Amino acid sequence: xxxxxxxxxxxxxVLDPQGQAVQGALGHLGFDGVDHVRVGKRIELTVHGPEPExxxxxxxEELLANPLIEDFTVTVEGG
Amino acid sequence: xxxxxxxxxxxxxxxxxxRAVRTAGGDAAPAWHQDAELPAGTHAxxxxxxxxxxxxxxxxxxxxxxPIMGAxxxxxxxxxxxxxxxNGFQVLCESGLLPGALRTNASLSFVCRQVELDVADGxxxxxxxxIGPLSIPVKNHDGAWYGDPSTARVxxxxxxxxxxxxxxxxxxxANGAGNVMGLMPHPEEAVxxxxxxxxxxxxxxxxVAR
Numbered sequence: 001x002x003x004x005x006x007x008x009x010x011x012x013x014v015l016d017p018q019g020q021a022v023q024g025a026l027g028h029l030g031f032d033g034v035d036h037v038r039v040g041k042r043i044e045l046t047v048h049g050p051e052p053e054x055x056x057x058x059x060x061e062e063l064l065a066n067p068l069i070e071d072f073t074v075t076v077e078g079g
Numbered sequence: 080x081x082x083x084x085x086x087x088x089x090x091x092x093x094x095x096x097x098r099a100v101r102t103a104g105g106d107a108a109p110a111w112h113q114d115a116e117l118p119a120g121t122h123a124x125x126x127x128x129x130x131x132x133x134x135x136x137x138x139x140x141x142x143x144x145x146p147i148m149g150a151x152x153x154x155x156x157x158x159x160x161x162x163x164x165x166n167g168f169q170v171l172c173e174s175g176l177l178p179g180a181l182r183t184n185a186s187l188s189f190v191c192r193q194v195e196l197d198v199a200d201g202x203x204x205x206x207x208x209x210i211g212p213l214s215i216p217v218k219n220h221d222g223a224w225y226g227d228p229s230t231a232r233v234x235x236x237x238x239x240x241x242x243x244x245x246x247x248x249x250x251x252x253a254n255g256a257g258n259v260m261g262l263m264p265h266p267e268e269a270v271x272x273x274x275x276x277x278x279x280x281x282x283x284x285x286x287v288a289r
Contacts (some may be wrong), residue, residue: 014182016221017183018187021187063140066140068226069180
């Protein structure tokens with residue numbers, strides 16, 4: 001079995017109100033060194049099969065990410 | 080005329096949509112998400128509002144891959160009318176039947192209020208009989224349309240304030256042929272004077288008239 005980590009982030013240029021809200025809250029807490037925040041999601045898959053990375057990319061293209069508004073990365077973890 | 084009302088786990092507004100169809104003089108037939116075909120005699124389809132599959136992953140994402148959507152796609156490709164309302168709009172965008180995507184509202188809040196809509200394109204089967212402005216409620220958390228308004232067929236825009244933060248104040252879009260339309264506001268909740276407006280009846284009637 002292989003563990004694959006998919007990261008899905010809002011595309012640059014797409015309004016990320018969640019990131020803006022987090023950035024504002026950090027500022028209120030005194031973290032004044034934060035220039036930009038974006039919030040995305042991490043999806044962990046445990047898979048089997050010969051081509052886990054290619055398979056995970058197909059999953060991203062078909063379901064896990066919406067290419068119009070999101071970018072994704074696929075990382076295969078050792079093990 | 081029979082209007083199929085699609086229901087997914089988590090749909091909420093299928094009963095309101097069916098009632099609105101009957102108010103407009105049509106018959107409503109339920110269609111379940113696992114069905115491979117629409118009900119016999121279906122002339123038009125409504126994909127209603129709600130939180131299909133719990134809005135997990137992205138609103139409409141999982142519903143758009145369900146078996147019934149294959150039948151909805153074939154219906155649309157044959158020229159049949161399909162109207163997606165709120166979550167139904169999200170489902171149609173996720174399925175690729177409509178352009179763009181629906182993002183979390185700019186306010187990060189659930190917005191529930193009456194809005195005014197201008198008809199931006201009166202040449203679709205849905206909008207040809209509409210005279211704006213229309214007073215119709217919105218109720219959603221992820222209703223900010225994102226896309227390219229220069230290539231998408233924009234049919235409805237919010238008048239005045241842009242309540243959800245949509246690109247170019249877009250409230251509703253159609254496909255190029257005009258037989259598939261989605262909108263975030265709820266016309267099925269504006270068909271009875273008791274609720275303060277009957278401005279949604281024209282859109283519902285368009286499904287029944289054809």
